[in-house]
Amino acid sequence: FVAGLTVALFAFSQATTRFFADRFVDRHSPSGVACVLLATMAAGVLIVFFSPAPPVSMLGFALLGIGSSAIFPLAISAAAQRTDRPAAINVAALSQISFIAFLLGPPLLGFVSDHWGIRSAYGIGIPFIALSLLTAGSLGRRPAKSAVPADEAPDPARKMLPQAGEA
Known part of the structure; x- marks a missing residue:
């Protein structure tokens, strides 16, 4: 019951x-x-x-769900916005790397769990998260407030008066 509830909490x-x-x-x-x-x-x-107890582990899995929620969509968006190659190639390359990790990760984590315990399998993720934090800057900075150049922006002080010939 606790394991099923934890999976549901993570997904939610x-x-x-x-x-x-x-x-x-x-x-x-x-x-x-x-x-x-x-x-x-x-x-x-x-x-x-x-974690010393299941309720504490459940909190950890809820935080894992929050933390993993938007990382991949942000990475795909950043790959699509790069200008070194066409967007489709960048997105395909990132998707291929993710697919390989998806295929190789579970057996490797199972091997670690089998030999050193399931807590060790979660500990393996810590260096990868640290590496991700170091490279998070490549996802992009704050977007510009306005896409309209200042010289083309309408003057707020100018009143909208009808032009000649308009009624």
């Missing part, structure tokens, strides 16, 4: 955070949001790794 926290993440990215920046999410994920991993 991940889905809920993903639903609201775009608003935070628009307000702040992709790299800033990624750093907060990665720090939350690191806290979740550490809680799970050092």
Whole structure:
């Protein structure tokens, strides 16, 4: 029961955070949001790794769900916005790397769990989260407030008067 509830809690926290993440990215920046999410994920991993009881582990898994909610969409967006190659190639390359990790990760984590315990398998993620924090700046900074250049922006002091010939 506890394991099933924990999986549901993880999925719920991940889905809920993903639903609201775009608003935070628009307000702040992709790299800033990624750093907060990665720090939350690191806290979740550490809680799970050092947890003395199931309710504490459940909190860690909820934090893991929050932290992992928008990292991949942010990375895909950053890959699509790079200008070194066509967007499709960058997105395909990132997707291929993710697919390889998806295929190799579970057996490797199972091997570690089998030999050194399941807590050790969660501990393996800590260096990868640290590496992700170091590279989060490549996801992009705060977007510009206005896409309209200042010389083309309408003057707010100028009143809208009808032009000649308009009634």
